[in-house]
Amino acid sequence: MVADSGAASGPKPSSSVKLVLLGEAAVGKSSLVMRFVNNDFQENKEPTIGAAFLTQKCNLPTRTIKFEIWDTAGQERFASLAPMYYRNAQAALVVYDITKAASLTKAQHWVAELQRQASPGIVIALVGNKSDLAASPNNSGSSSSGGSGGALSDASTAGDDGDAASSTAVGDGDDGDEDEEGEGGDARKVATKVAKAYADEEGLLFFETSAKTGLNVAEVFTAIANAIPETSLKGPRGVGGQTHLGGGRQEDAARVNLTGGRDAAGPKEGCAC
């Protein structure tokens, strides 16, 4: 991403957006990103070891957004998230599991942390994952702006996988034992309207997704891309009020390129004599 300015698709302006992924273990963070980046889903995925860094482009009508996705993947377990994980991030995806009430509480902690520590203009999306485990439109229907309604109408049932026990395997499968009772095929524990009300109150984008079926996954990223203010794309990472109006941060006139010209300019030419 240092030297590839202009290599992007055609004449549309292309900008990089740093996005951090936060949420409790086993809510399906990595699965969401795998769905988005590779359109792929793994049952019984091993917990993500370490952290990961992935990129994916998102084409909007007027511009291309290249997401740099920082999957914190477990690093948050020991209160070790570096400021640089979310410093200068323009977007954050805070994920909870609709089948685990505690995971929404954890998500709310992350939102508070971001509001305290991250760049002031950061776009935060709250995402309730594993919507395929909800039986049917339950206690909501009022969701609109975030598009979570789709999650409810389309939700596949846990019954597809047989009994409730197998439903626990869906998603990350991190940390093994999550106790889900199944409740006749509807494992939902977080009502859509509750999460939606919270998201509205905090000014967050809101979606319910299924990394398993792919439902609403691309929509989340598109919505984030659309919500990134044009202005924050122009300066490097939207912080510090850069004066350059050229486009992406590749064109930052102050940046030194460590890889170009290293061999071209030999010691003698470069030297004072």
Added chain:
Amino acid sequence: METLNDTDWDVLIVGTGLKQSLLALALSRSGKRVLHIDKNHYYGGAEAAFSLQEAEDWLKKVAEDIILNQTYTNISILQPSQEHSGTDASKLSFSRAYNLSLSPQIIYARSSLLPILVSSKVHRQLDFLAVGSWWVYSAKDGPNDTPGSEPSADRANSSQGKLVKVPSGREDIFADPSLDFKAKRALVKFLRFIVEFEDQPEVWEEHREKPFPVFLSEQFNFPAALQDPVISLTLSPSVPSRITTEFALRRIARHLRSIGMFGPGFGSVVPKWGGLSEISQVACRAGAVGGAVYVLGKGLVNPESINAPKYRPTGDTQKPSELKAYLQDGEAITTRWIVGLRNDLEPFYAQQHSNLEKHPDPGNSSTVCKSITIVSSALEPLFPALAEGAPQPAGAVVVFPSGSLALGEGSDQGEEIPPVYLLIHSGDTGECPTGQSVLYASVALGNERGFVLLEQAVKLLLRAINTEPTSTILWSLRYKQHTRIRPHWQSVSRENPSTSRQILEFSPSPPDLAFDDSTLDEVKESWQKILGDEAGEFMVFDDREGMGTDLDDNE
């Protein structure tokens, strides 16, 4: 919540300073089970970068700490009362608009750090900015070339010194109206010599250990007025009479040979967003991607101090090559290697105290007074454009040579005052908002008079650059940095002979103004010890899968 003690760790890295973090990076593809902890709640250790609030918290924390041999002491923050008028730049911004580096260093283009950041691919997550012009403060009268100031204004105030730009090449020298022909000749001759000084031992060998100013006068007929600019390039904290010729030649050659490496007109860079701290974090990040587990807010402890059951080797449960270490909450973990700074390893030594000789103190410490000052101006005259095609500089160096500042009454008249260095960072560094600047000042004095000098230097600098409106100090932090001197880094060899080889101690980072490549030697040596025959090429990694995935999006 999972616990840390159900893993047999291969390496426990203590502290997230630059060296430890680079080691984590070096080990990130090794498959070793790495646990990386820091007693602080922030990354970077002695190289940390702080927001205003974090700086306040740090001050309180250090004041409460009872740890001996702290790196930083005598911390204070000064925030002059603010006028509530004027532009945004004239006011202190919100806390997180600032990333102030405790240990700011420039990185020369020829430093071996940069190729390592490239070969390990982490440079992609870093931004580097150019350090442009070097200035020497001169209190003497002379032709005025103080940047941005009117000649008349300069003459009107006789007490006002000026800043003289250090020529960075032959064109600069010839274009400089303040130099007479003789001076230009001496300078050019010296510059020609220094490019390949190693090949001309006859010129300098006999001066090797002698004072550099004498060498300049004797061998190059250097006019006195030219000595300060040339000596400033050494970044030596000492008074000139104590700078040896060999040291100075190596330092000046390092400076000049770096110019032009990454673009015309500059020879050093600084990482954006808080300097070395950002490199630490990026390196830790790479360690995390490689599977290392990171825990902040947890250091090593002596189990006796927390009433934890003391571990006694029974021979059954502990493999001979395993070390047992206790973490802050009493958790005991096993590991094959422990790496860290001496300060951070102290509790581990104390834990072994009962059956081992007390580890001797490694010796004296040197102290430097430092200050960080946020000013309400971009100080643009210090950052002139370098050359066509060069990046806009974000850093500048200002040197107050030995003798240019005075301590006034009560000071020892015969005493030589060491030089004061200021690294000036613009808003482009991400360390302060656009329109403001951060001044990092340091002087190699251990007593309070160091702070007096720093304050004086900052004031004189602001006065010498007549900005409109006048630059004011919005916030400042001052502190002392202590570095315990150790001849050379070494693993602790005098302790328990069976395990002591597995404890690797890093030396504390010196308060240098430029990154010292020997830092990497320590990292590389410890990496080699840990990996043994498995060690491949140091810090040379392929792209990870998933990096740079460029599939079209799946909307």
